Amino acid sequence: MREQTCPVAFIYDAARATPDVATPSGGMTHYDPAPLGEMAGTCWLCGCPTRHGHPRKRVIKPTFTDGNRARAPWSDVVCEHCAWALSYKSLRNYSILATKEGLLHPSRAEVREVLLNPPEPPFVLCAATSGQRWLHFKGAIAHSKARFGVRFEDVPVWVAPESFRALLESIEELYTAFTKAEIESGNYQVHRILRFGMKRWEELIERVAPHRKSGPFKLALFVAQREEQANGKEDEGGCTTDSIPATKTLL
Ligand SMILES: [Zn+2]
Structure with missing residues (x-):
């Protein structure tokens, strides 16, 4: 290769x-092999040189919303790899x-x-x-x-897997008691904090709060699992309704 x-x-x-x-x-x-076109040039989308490209107008649909990401906006060619990649939902x-x-x-x-x-x-x-x-x-x-x-x-x-693991572990410990929406927003419901334990909650918050706006935090929150999810069930990650309304914003 x-x-x-x-x-x-x-x-x-x-x-x-x-x-x-x-x-x-x-x-x-x-996945089938990419159909080879006959156009040579620079790929409008990825910017790679190609000898088997396709006409841009045929590949790029009007519904394509990433036109501003084209690496070679002047080009009328889309390479065989991009044409292939855009053809599979x-x-x-x-x-x-x-x-x-x-x-x-x-x-x-x-x-x-x-x-x-x-x-x-x-x-x-x-x-x-x-x-x-x-x-x-x-x-x-x-x-x-x-x-x-x-x-x-x-x-x-x-x-960086090592620091990502530490962040994920803290998030997943919080996720045993709180919703992903709470962890994401930093607005934790008081009754859940009391049930979880104030001291431990504070320790975990201290670890995760500085990262709350970061990419790794968002990614870790997205992949965070609860124990019961280990058996294949995936959800958005937490209940969004709660009979007891938030009474106080703690973070
Ligand atoms: Zn391309």
Whole structure:
């Protein structure tokens, strides 16, 4: 396999290595080889040189909302890899983990595992939250396990597994008693604090509060699991209704 610098071409090569990929919803997606076009030039989207590109007008639909991210806005060519990548909804609906071994669509719990125990580099990890955005061409090839970039929906996040684990552990301990909405906002309900234990709550808050606006915090909150979720159930992560209204904002 050739050395790649383009995340889209890297994901394409991964799909060639394992064309049948299980999806978190329990299905399978099959990825065909990219149809080769005849246009040469610079890819409008990823900026890579191509000899097998397609006309931009044919590939880029009017509904494409990432036009401002085009690397070569003057170009009328889209490379075979980008044309391929934009033709599969599964590459938008699901998270993506590409390695030299192949392509995976990891579940939220699996993304969590990858963040804590990344694969042998190089790899590309895109964590999708909405399933409505193309992330692949915004991704980056990671070259280190110690610190690597993750495309987390709209934001690039740098993850160092060691510190990420510490942050995640604190968040998950809070998540045993609080909702993700509370952890995200910092507005914790008093009755839950009292039930959880004020002293421990304060210790955990001291650890997580300084990171609350950071990318790693948001990513950790997204992948945070409760014990009962270990058996496959995924939810948005916490109840949003509560019979007892918040009476006081504590943070
Ligand atoms: Zn391209």
